Amino acid sequence: MFTFSPFRLLSEEQEEVKGKRKTLVVILMGPPGSGKTTFCNDVMSSARRCWVRICQDTIANGKAGAKSQCLKSAADALKDGKSVFIDRCNLERDQRADFLRLGGAQADVHAVVLDLPARLCISRSVNRTGHEGNLQGGKAAAVVNRMLQKKELPQLSEGFSRITFCQNENDVKNAVKIYSALDLSDTLPSGVFGQRSKDAKVQLGIMKFLKKVEIPENETSGKCNVIDDNTCQDSIPRQETCGKDLCSMELEMENKDKKGSDSLEKSSVGDLSSNDVHTLAFPSISTADFQFDHEKASDIIVESVADFLRKVDNVRLVLVDLSHKSNILSLVRAKAAERNIDSKKFFTFVGDITQLYTKRGLRCNVIANAANWRLKPGGGGVNAAIFKAAGKSLEIATKERIETLSPGNSVAVPLPSTSPLYKFEGVTHVIHVLGPNMNPQRPNYLKNNYVKGCMVLRDAYSSLFEHFASISKSCLQREGSGDSRYNLSDPQSNLMEGTTSEQFPQSDQKIKREDPYDFERNKRSKGILTESSSKDKYNMQHGDHGFAESGINSDAPKSDDESRKTAVATKRTWGSWAQALYENAMHPEKHKNAVMEISNEYVVLNDRYPKAKKHILVLSRLHGLDCLADVQKEHLPLMKQLHAVGVQWAERFLSEDASLVFRLGYHSVPSMRQLHLHVISQDFDSTHLKNKKHWNSFNTAFFRDSTDAIEEIDKYGAAKINDEKLLTMELRCHRCRSAHPNIPKLKSHVANCKFSFPSHLLHNGRLVSASSKTVSEKP
DNA sequence: GTTCTAGAAC
DNA sequence: GTTCTAGAAC
Numbered sequence: 082m083f084t085f086s087p088f089r090l091l092s093e094e095q096e097e098v099k100g101k102r103k104t105l106v107v108i109l110m111g112p113p114g115s116g117k118t119t120f121c122n123d124v125m126s127s128a129r130r131c132w133v134r135i136c137q138d139t140i141a142n143g144k145a146g147a148k149s150q151c152l153k154s155a156a157d158a159l160k161d162g163k164s165v166f167i168d169r170c171n172l173e174r175d176q177r178a179d180f181l182r183l184g185g186a187q188a189d190v191h192a193v194v195l196d197l198p199a200r201l202c203i204s205r206s207v208n209r210t211g212h213e214g215n216l217q218g219g220k221a222a223a224v225v226n227r228m229l230q231k232k233e234l235p236q237l238s239e240g241f242s243r244i245t246f247c248q249n250e251n252d253v254k255n256a257v258k259i260y261s262a263l264d265l266s267d268t269l270p271s272g273v274f275g276q277r278s279k280d281a282k283v284q285l286g287i288m289k290f291l292k293k294v295e296i297p298e299n300e301t302s303g304k305c306n307v308i309d310d311n312t313c314q315d316s317i318p319r320q321e322t323c324g325k326d327l328c329s330m331e332l333e334m335e336n337k338d339k340k341g342s343d344s345l346e347k348s349s350v351g352d353l354s355s356n357d358v359h360t361l362a363f364p365s366i367s368t369a370d371f372q373f374d375h376e377k378a379s380d381i382i383v384e385s386v387a388d389f390l391r392k393v394d395n396v397r398l399v400l401v402d403l404s405h406k407s408n409i410l411s412l413v414r415a416k417a418a419e420r421n422i423d424s425k426k427f428f429t430f431v432g433d434i435t436q437l438y439t440k441r442g443l444r445c446n447v448i449a450n451a452a453n454w455r456l457k458p459g460g461g462g463v464n465a466a467i468f469k470a471a472g473k474s475l476e477i478a479t480k481e482r483i484e485t486l487s488p489g490n491s492v493a494v495p496l497p498s499t500s501p502l503y504k505f506e507g508v509t510h511v512i513h514v515l516g517p518n519m520n521p522q523r524p525n526y527l528k529n530n531y532v533k534g535c536m537v538l539r540d541a542y543s544s545l546f547e548h549f550a551s552i553s554k555s556c557l558q559r560e561g562s563g564d565s566r567y568n569l570s571d572p573q574s575n576l577m578e579g580t581t582s583e584q585f586p587q588s589d590q591k592i593k594r595e596d597p598y599d600f601e602r603n604k605r606s607k608g609i610l611t612e613s614s615s616k617d618k619y620n621m622q623h624g625d626h627g628f629a630e631s632g633i634n635s636d637a638p639k640s641d642d643e644s645r646k647t648a649v650a651t652k653r654t655w656g657s658w659a660q661a662l663y664e665n666a667m668h669p670e671k672h673k674n675a676v677m678e679i680s681n682e683y684v685v686l687n688d689r690y691p692k693a694k695k696h697i698l699v700l701s702r703l704h705g706l707d708c709l710a711d712v713q714k715e716h717l718p719l720m721k722q723l724h725a726v727g728v729q730w731a732e733r734f735l736s737e738d739a740s741l742v743f744r745l746g747y748h749s750v751p752s753m754r755q756l757h758l759h760v761i762s763q764d765f766d767s768t769h770l771k772n773k774k775h776w777n778s779f780n781t782a783f784f785r786d787s788t789d790a791i792e793e794i795d796k797y798g799a800a801k802i803n804d805e806k807l808l809t810m811e812l813r814c815h816r817c818r819s820a821h822p823n824i825p826k827l828k829s830h831v832a833n834c835k836f837s838f839p840s841h842l843l844h845n846g847r848l849v850s851a852s853s854k855t856v857s858e859k860p
Numbered sequence: 861g862t863t864c865t866a867g868a869a870c
Numbered sequence: 871g872t873t874c875t876a877g878a879a880c
Contacts, residue, residue: 224879224880228880656870656871657870658870658871658872659871662871663873689871689872690871690872729871752871753871770871771872772864772865772866773865773866774866823863823864823865824864824865825863825864825877
């Protein structure tokens, strides 16, 4: 790879142009997260000439502005003799053409291409908060990938006098050094610097996207189902730096082939070149510490794999073990060959399952873990290695999803984007699997009962593969809709309802600090509570109680200003459009068409704009009880009654359609007057669910589960009210918690997501389903 | 060009 | 709560 040499600054070529005092227009190019702003700041902090950074995200008094404003500012700066950085993505030729016209007699135009791995950019974008471009969360992956697909590399013919490509952090550092060192009389040599290959007309990432870097089909076939140290070690360059694009390795491999050295085993090239395919890497379950018979286990693996591959297309399964002497790998390899299992769809692989990509070039977006029943780290072997490699965040994400696992089962856990396994290995999910145990020293010992043992092992693989298929399916759908393949399920989840501060203390508080609630923003003067409201009473009574403070709940300590606002606030007023439910409650006889059930205390009616297949309201008829914040201990019997009626209706719906799952609860701050309990099916399959507010009002802590509200009122005399700011949170699937850039994409994901509900919803009767009996026992 | 969001009006 | 719509995002 090209390395920069600052000493070229003093070349003869430069001497010639010294004294012309040309200013510079440096057009940065790179997707969000590639480090454009950092590059500018790094240069400017130690620059020897005067630079101005033009950023479209902040050009309009700190806010995003138009391209024309950028052009004007740049022209002005150049007139003043300053050099400018154009800090915007500029990935397409058209986008940067206008900026190129800034060049001329007085100014040279350079390009600095921050061509870093897409995953790194996505990971940075996802992680950052408060960025000028406001590109965070699940949106980032989609945007980065879409931008990269359209990327057109700069060419000198566009009018650049110099183009510098940076493909890793070191390249960036060198480029910063060069531009920092430039004083007003220096110029840099013209030409293209740092490009990977002189012949590369199209950048490799694009080539990979266009599937141009492929090994001919006939070279990929073969019976050999193994890639191990013998075939692979020398042929695949070991990567010292993480996140290197696979295509570069492929090219290097290809080049080696051309040179006639280090020729590759055909099978390994074939398998590795299809790294785009969704791949599950899994260890042999139960054959190590659980001492399951290898012959029987290998039979089951091969049968399970064959069954699965018959049903599911476009995926790859890889059985991994650490040593090429592995007995189970040999057995499976032989049996897979006997059964003529396609070696492109299933093969064995020797390597560390936690470093398949960085060390071996094999990208596996999902890996399986041979877990223990407590789903705890440690214990040695694969389990210890995976938990160690994934970091604490896997432990947390796992515990949040499920407490324990029984033999024959598995659980898929989306990896938080902060996990090194996610960042460097590209692993988006870990599926924990528990197999049968034949070791008397371990729990659930089966005493050599291989009838049961084989059954359990089959179940384990079948469960594992089903989870993998489900992940793959939802991912492919997103890819089909133009979304990112790396954003299989952005697992960064920090603000789900029920998420406690113990679980995500830092992330929650960080969000609170960095994005204080803009009280003035909501000009429509929403519900403001009186100083003696239930909400404040709750806070006064339970400020230091064991309840989780989510960090964005409204009962966080108030600033003086906020306290003043609360103190002077008056009882909420309701707009005319917010009176409809009140009318229904007071005069149900006038609304016979809408009303499904009437009693003295309540009215049941269909939500006029249902946000799911089934969505009804159980409306209190008590005058003066407008919302959850008004509820006090004296209303406890009423609350229980509303809940019981809601459950009855849910059960009625379940008798018609047992596939539904219901949740019952209140909006923290309702839009309509008159206390009403939502009974809503969890499919959210409705054309009326149209925006972020709709989604988040049912799928963040803004939605207060009826059972929790009742419990809190019983214990503390008031239910907790959570902040309306939750309604603006990023969109996350209520099942697998993946983030989605917009409502249509979220809805198409939700329509197919088969993940089990997060564990906190499975408790305290929060969900009512055909199989749950718990809820009817509740209040 | 189309899709999507978010603010204002009701 | 919804509808409408400008303009941002794609």
